[in-house]
Amino acid sequence: MRMSKLFARTLREAPSEAEVVSHKLLIRAAYIRKLMAGVYSWLPLGWRTLRKVEAIIREEMDASGAQEVRLPIILPADPWKVTGRWETYGELMFKLKDRHEREMGLGPTHEEAVTPLVAGEFTSYRDLPVNLYQIEWKYRDEFRPRFGLLRVREFLMKDAYSFDRDEEGMRASYAAMVEAYRQIFGRCGLDYRVVEADPGQIGGDVNHEFMALAPIGEDEFVYCENCDYAADIEAATSRPPEPAADGELEPATKIQTPGRSTIQAVSELLGRPASALMKCILYDAGGRSVAVLIPGDREVNDDKVARAMWPAPVRLFEDEDFAARGFVKGYVGPQGLPADVTIIADHSVRAGRNWVTGANEVDHHVSGANVDRDFRVDRWEDVAQVRLGDPCPRCEGSLRLAKGIVVGHTYQLGTRYSKALKATFVDEDGTEQPYQMGCYGIGLPRTIAAVVEQANDEAGIKWPKALAPYDAVVIPTNMDVPEVVDAAERLYGELGSSGVEVVLDDREESAGVKFADADLIGYPLQVVVGKRGIQAGKVDLKVRATGARTEAPLDGAARSAKDLLGAAP
RNA sequence: CGGGCCGUGGCGCAGUUUGGUUAGCGCGCUUGACUGGGGGUCAAGAGGUCGGCGGUUCGAAUCCGCCCGGCCCGACCA
Numbered sequence: 272m273r274m275s276k277l278f279a280r281t282l283r284e285a286p287s288e289a290e291v292v293s294h295k296l297l298i299r300a301a302y303i304r305k306l307m308a309g310v311y312s313w314l315p316l317g318w319r320t321l322r323k324v325e326a327i328i329r330e331e332m333d334a335s336g337a338q339e340v341r342l343p344i345i346l347p348a349d350p351w352k353v354t355g356r357w358e359t360y361g362e363l364m365f366k367l368k369d370r371h372e373r374e375m376g377l378g379p380t381h382e383e384a385v386t387p388l389v390a391g392e393f394t395s396y397r398d399l400p401v402n403l404y405q406i407e408w409k410y411r412d413e414f415r416p417r418f419g420l421l422r423v424r425e426f427l428m429k430d431a432y433s434f435d436r437d438e439e440g441m442r443a444s445y446a447a448m449v450e451a452y453r454q455i456f457g458r459c460g461l462d463y464r465v466v467e468a469d470p471g472q473i474g475g476d477v478n479h480e481f482m483a484l485a486p487i488g489e490d491e492f493v494y495c496e497n498c499d500y501a502a503d504i505e506a507a508t509s510r511p512p513e514p515a516a517d518g519e520l521e522p523a524t525k526i527q528t529p530g531r532s533t534i535q536a537v538s539e540l541l542g543r544p545a546s547a548l549m550k551c552i553l554y555d556a557g558g559r560s561v562a563v564l565i566p567g568d569r570e571v572n573d574d575k576v577a578r579a580m581w582p583a584p585v586r587l588f589e590d591e592d593f594a595a596r597g598f599v600k601g602y603v604g605p606q607g608l609p610a611d612v613t614i615i616a617d618h619s620v621r622a623g624r625n626w627v628t629g630a631n632e633v634d635h636h637v638s639g640a641n642v643d644r645d646f647r648v649d650r651w652e653d654v655a656q657v658r659l660g661d662p663c664p665r666c667e668g669s670l671r672l673a674k675g676i677v678v679g680h681t682y683q684l685g686t687r688y689s690k691a692l693k694a695t696f697v698d699e700d701g702t703e704q705p706y707q708m709g710c711y712g713i714g715l716p717r718t719i720a721a722v723v724e725q726a727n728d729e730a731g732i733k734w735p736k737a738l739a740p741y742d743a744v745v746i747p748t749n750m751d752v753p754e755v756v757d758a759a760e761r762l763y764g765e766l767g768s769s770g771v772e773v774v775l776d777d778r779e780e781s782a783g784v785k786f787a788d789a790d791l792i793g794y795p796l797q798v799v800v801g802k803r804g805i806q807a808g809k810v811d812l813k814v815r816a817t818g819a820r821t822e823a824p825l826d827g828a829a830r831s832a833k834d835l836l837g838a839a840p
Numbered sequence: 841c842g843g844g845c846c847g848u849g850g851c852g853c854a855g856u857u858u859g860g861u862u863a864g865c866g867c868g869c870u871u872g873a874c875u876g877g878g879g880g881u882c883a884a885g886a887g888g889u890c891g892g893c894g895g896u897u898c899g900a901a902u903c904c905g906c907c908c909g910g911c912c913c914g915a916c917c918a
Contacts, residue, residue, distance in 0.1 A: 283867055283879065284852050288911055308910070362841095363916065379917090414841080414916065421918095428918060480918095489917090677918060714918030730878095748877050783878040790878090801877055811877085 272741065274776040274788075278315050281788050291487045293723035294419025296732050300791045302740075309416025309424035311716075316792060319740035321427065324715050325406055327458050327737060328429045335451040337402040337431050342384045344408060348374035350383035354691045365410045377410035382688045382710060385432045389706065390694035396436045399696065399706070400444050404431035406715070418487070420720040421676060427716060433709040436698065438685070441707035445477070445683050448711045452481055452679050459718060460735030460840060462725055464675065466492045469505035469574055478682040481713075482675030483721035490677055493657050497668025505574045508653050509661035509670060511618035521625045521639030523606070529634040532601025534567040537636060541627065544568070549626040549640070551603040553592070556613070557583030560596055563654055564605055564616040566623060570656040579615060579652045604629035604637055605646035616648040617655045676721045677714075684708040726816070732793030733816045736839050743832060744774045744794040748782035748801040758825060759800040762810070765829040766798075771836065790815065795839045798832055816840050 279301035286305075289295040297303050302317030313321055329339065348366075351357040357364075357376075365377040378384065385403055393401055409428040416422050433444035449465065456463050461483050468480040480503055482492055494501035502508070531537045538545045548567030553560060554576055561580060563571050577585040593600040605614055605628065620626075626640040642648055661670045689695065689705035698704045719738065726733040736742065743766060747759035756777075763775040774794065776785045782801070789797045799811040810828045812835055813820045823831035 280850090280868085281879095282851060286851065287846095287853090290912085409918080411917070415912095415914090417911085423918095426918070430918090680918060712918050717918055746877095751876070781876055781878085781880060783876085783880070786878045788879085799877070803877075 272774045274744075274774055274785075275778050277774065279792075281791055289419060291418045291421065291724065292727055293421070293720040296723055296727055296791070297419060297720070300731060300793065303420065309413055309422070311420065311423065311425075316740040317719075320719055320734075320738050321715060323738050323740075324459065324718055325427070325429075328406060328455055328713060328715070331451045331454045331458070332404050332429070332431065334454075335402070335447050337404045337433075337448075337451075340385075340403045340405050341407060342378070342381050342388070342405055344378050344410070346376050346378050346381075346384055348376060350387060350692060351376065354383055354688060356383070363411050363413070365412050378407075379409055379411045380428075380710075380712070381405070381407075381430055382432065382684075382708075383692070386688050386692045386694045386706070386708070389432075389434050390689075390692070390696075393434065394696050396696055396698045396704075400433060400435045400440050402431055402433040402444060402448075404429060404711075418489075418720070420716040421489075423716060426714055429711075429713040429715065431711040433711070434689075434706040435709075436696070436704070436707065438707055441683055441685070441709055445681060445709045448681055448709065449479065452681065452711070452713070455713065456481055456483075456678065456718075458737050459722055460726065460737060461678065461718070461722055463678065464492065464494055464501045464673075466494075466675070467502040467506050468680070469503055476683050476685055476687075478680065480675075480677045481679035481681075483678045483718070483725065484673055485676050485721060485724040486674055487724060488674035488676040491672060491674050493661075493670045493672055495663040495666060495668045496671055498663060498666040500663050500665040500670075502657075504657065504672075505572065507657040507670070508664050509655075509657050510664045511653070512622035512662075514621045515624045518624070520641050520644065523637055523639045523641070523645045525630050525632075526636055526638055527634060528602075528636045531634075531636075537627065538567065541638075543627060547623070547625075547627055549604075549620065549623070549628040551605055551629055553588040553598060553603060554580075554585050555588060555592060556580040556585045559583065560592075560598075560612045561585070562603070562605055562608060562612055562614045564614065564620050564648070565655055566617075566619055567627075569617070569619060569658070571617075571654055572656040575652070575654045576615070579650070579654060580613075599629070599631055599633055602629040602631060602633060602635060604631055604640065605648075606637060606640060607631065608646070614647060614649045615652050615654060616642070616650070618651055618653055619655055620648075621651070676717060676724070678718045678721050679711070679713040681711045682709060684710055726793075730787070731791030734793045734795060735816070736795045736836065739793060739795050740772075741774045741794055742772045742836055743796040743798055744776055744789045744792075745798045745800065746776045746782070746785045746789060748785070748799060750777075750779050752802050752805070754805050755800055755802055758805055758810070762798060762800065762825075762828055762832075766832060769829055769833060771829075771833060796832060796836050798828065814839055 281301050282299045285295035285299050301314050303311045406429045413424050435441040463483045466480045466482045468478050491504040493507040531540050534545050545567040550565050550567050552563045552571050624641050627638045628640050630637045659672050686705040695703040695705050745759050745763045747755045749755045766773040795815050797813040808825050809822045
C-alpha cells in the first residue's frame with residue numbers, strides 16, 4: 272500500500288472528548304472515526320487490525336473444536352420473553368417493530384437464538400458435545416458509551432455456546448474454552464489475568480473474566496502476589512483471620528458518646544483504633560431487616576450481602592427506615608436486636624472481642640461487647656470488601672489490587688437457558704434432559720483498545736506484530752533524490768513479494784512528518800531510506816516496540832528487515 | 841434517567857460576562873517557492889446556517905424559552 276493513497280489522515284491533536292490513551296491514539300492514527308455516541312466507523316488501518324484479531328480468534332476457536340456459524344443480528348422477541356430477558360435486559364437492548372408490529376431486537380448476545388437452533392438439530396446424547404461460535408456485531412444500548420472502543424453500542428464480539436450432556440462434560444468444554452482464550456490473548460500480546468468473577472443475579476455458576484491489566488480499566492480485581500488466585504473485587508474473598516485467642520472478657524459497659532455517630536468520631540473520642548470498633552450496617556432484604564457486623568476499619572461488600580440473602584432483593588437502609596423500624600442511625604449495635612432481624616457477621620468479627628459498638632440509643636455506645644454473651648450472630652458469612660494486603664484464601668501470600676479491562680468472559684450456564692427454552696436432548700436412558708450449557712464471549716474492539724492501552728508511548732502505538740495493520744513501512748526521506756526514491760520503491764517491492772505486509776510512505780512530506788506518522792500508526796518496523804545512507808549503500812531499520820535502530824546494507828535489506836520482524840514481539 | 845459542564849470552518853480553541861460595522865487564532869487543506877534524517881520556513885488562498893427553532897431588540901455567536909447533540913460523575917457489560 273502506498274501512503275499517498277491510503278485512506279488515513281492522521282491528526283496532530285485528538286478530539287477533546289477523547290480521554291483515554293487508546294481512544295486518542297486510535298483516532299489520531301486514523302484507525303477509527305466516530306459516527307455517533309458509541310458507534311464507530313472502522314478505517315482501513317483499523318479494519319485490518321480488527322481482521323487480524325478476528326483471524327487469531329477464528330484459528331484458536333477452530334483448533335479447540337468449536338464450529339463457526341452465523342446467527343442473525345435481528346432477533347424475534349419471543350424467546351427473550353420466555354427467558355425473561357426481554358424485561359431484565361430491558362433498555363440495554365435495542366428494540367424495534369416491523370410493519371406488522373411484531374417485536375424484535377438487535378442481538379446483544381445470542382443464547383436465545385442458538386439454544387433453539389441446537390435443540391432442533393442435535394436431539395440425541397450421541398450428538399453431544401457441540402460448541403458453536405460466531406464473530407458477529409452486537410448491539411447494546413449502553414447507558415453511557417465512553418472511552419472510545421472500550422464501551423460502545425455496536426461492537427464485534429466472538430460468542431461461543433457449548434452444549435453438553437452433563438455437568439462433567441460442561442466443565443470439560445469450559446476448560447477447553449479457557450485454554451483457547453489463553454492462546455488468543457497470549458497471541459494478542461496482552462498482559463492479562465484470569466479472574467474469578469461475581470456470578471451476580473444468575474446464581475452460583477462458575478465464571479471467569481479475562482482481565483487485561485490497565486490503570487484506566489473499569490473493573491477492579493485482586494490477585495495473589497504468590498499464587499495464581501485472582502478474583503473480581505465483587506467476588507474476591509480473603510482467608511478469614513484466626514479466631515481471637517481466649518482471654519479476659521471485659522464487662523459490657525454503656526458509655527456516653529455525644530454527637531459521635533461515625534466510626535472516626537468514636538475512635539477519636541475513645542482513643543481506640545477503628546479496628547477495635549464494630550460497625551453494624553443495616554439492609555433491607557425484601558422487607559426484612561438485616562444487620563451486618565464488620566470491624567470498623569473494613570467495608571461491607573454490598574454484592575456479597577445480596578448474594579447471601581438471595582433471592583431477596585437487598586438494599587441499604589435509607590434514612591426513613593431507621594426511625595420506621597426502631598433503629599437509631601449512627602448508634603446501631605447488635606445487642607438485643609429482635610429475632611426478626613437477621614444478624615450476619617463477617618468472619619473477621621471472630622478475630623476480635625470486647626468490641627465498641629452502638630448502644631441503640633442516641634449519643635451512647637457500648638464497650639466490651641462480645642459475641643454470644645452480649646449479642647447473637649445468626650449467620651457467619653464472607654461479606655467484607657477485600658483490601659490490599661489481605662491474606663490470600665489459597666496460600667500464605669497476600670492480596671494485591673489492580674484494575675483491568677474485561678476483554679473476555681466465560682460462563683458455566685448450566686441449564687438456565689435450556690430449561691427455560693425447553694431445549695432438551697434424549698439421553699441414553701430415553702429421558703429428555705436439558706442441555707448443560709456454557710457461553711463464552713470476547714469483545715474484539717475492546718481487546719484492540721486494551722492492547723493499545725498497554726502498548727504505547729508519547730509518540731503513538733507500539734503494536735505487537737500480530738495485531739499491526741501492516742508489518743513495516745518504507746520511508747524515503749528525500750523525495751527529491753531519485754536514487755532514494757528508486758531504492759525505496761525497490762525495497763517496497765522486495766518486501767511485498769516476500770510476504771511482508773508493507774506500506775511505502777511515498778508522500779511529498781518532510782522526513783519528520785513521515786517518522787511521526789510511522790510512530791503514531793505503530794508499524795512494528797520502519798525501514799528508512801535516505802540520501803546519506805544510499806551514498807554509503809545502507810538503510811536504517813527501527814523496531815518500533817523497542818526503539819532499537821540498526822543499519823543494514825541496501826542489498827539484502829529486505830532480508831535484514833524480515834529477520835528483525837521475525838524477532839520483534 | 842439523576843447531578844455537573846459544553847456545542848463557534850475537518851481538529852483544538854478565543855470571542856458570550858457588559859448585544860454594535862468585514863467572527864478571530866493555531867493545526868490541517870489548496871497554490872507557489874525555498875526545504876528535506878524527527879510534525880521545517882515564507883507568501884498567497886479556500887473554507888463558518890456561531891447546534892436547531894422560536895422570541896426580545898433598530899441590531900443577537902452574545903439576552904430569554906423550547907428542542908437536539910456531546911462530554912464528565914453514578915447503576916450495566918465484551
